[in-house]
Amino acid sequence: MARPDLDVSPQGVIGRLHRLGAALTEELTVVYREHGLGEGDFDVLATLRRAGEPFERTPTELAEHTMVTTGAMTKRIDRLVGRGLATRRASDTDGRGRVVALTPEGRRLIDVAFEAHLRNEERLLGGLSAPERAQLEALLTKWAAQLPARD
Template sequence: MPTAPGSRPPGTDALDAIVGQWERERPDLDPVPMALLGRITRLYWMVDERLNLVFGRFGLGRGEFDVLGTLRRSGPPFELTAGELSGSMMVTSGAVTKRVDRLERAGLVGRRTAEGDARGRLIRLTEEGRELIDRAVTAHVENERRLVSGLTAEEQETLSGLLRRLTLTMPDARP
């Protein structure tokens, strides 16, 4: 039975239709990688939107949440250099500086000169910042739990392991 325009058979997604079109038009191509990476990309967009809603409830963007979370998970004294933050968050030092500037203006982090290195700066979570990130990360984890609730615990472990393996085996992106 044909489906109505714009509708999909149960248990299928938009990528199934795209793959079907490529299979029809270019049967010489293997569309499996296209489907896999297409789903990962679409999933990223969906997840990003839903994560940002929670961050926004705390007056944070993803970048600010990352800085506060990185400082919090570093343990007492909740203090890191800009370089350590940059490395842990996998962003440039310039991106860290902009985020830290915003958080400092909000009173959520402070900066101080590193002992023994007048040029070095340490970024430290303030008490207000720690209280905020503790509330935000609790809401974030609950949101993430809700987002993956369509999978069993075993499926979540399996998918996490497969994605880890893909990450570790991803070739250099440059052709």
């Protein structure tokens, strides 16, 4: 039903972003799966790799950096430890705390998977020039800063 009294222009932006988000997720997860990883597994391994030597973080830090609940993080860590890609040990500074670290196999895998991920992202952005990418990033950053914070 047509509603000439309403401005429906936001639907053009939101609808395209919604479809684009779904398409990007599918395109990104293909690369993760090629390396035997799920999206959450990739996220945790990449976060540990970015931590630098000795490539470790607490489960709480991992949850904060990957924006998931601590319960979801526990499941991800269990899966990665079970596969030999990460270890979990007692903290040296907090008797009750735990530390999660990359194993050599986890580091090797995330290094290879991350390189493939970056090539994939470059492919996905291939239709945009460098100035267009910068403009899009700036607009999305501005918009995201205006949205309500989500925990």
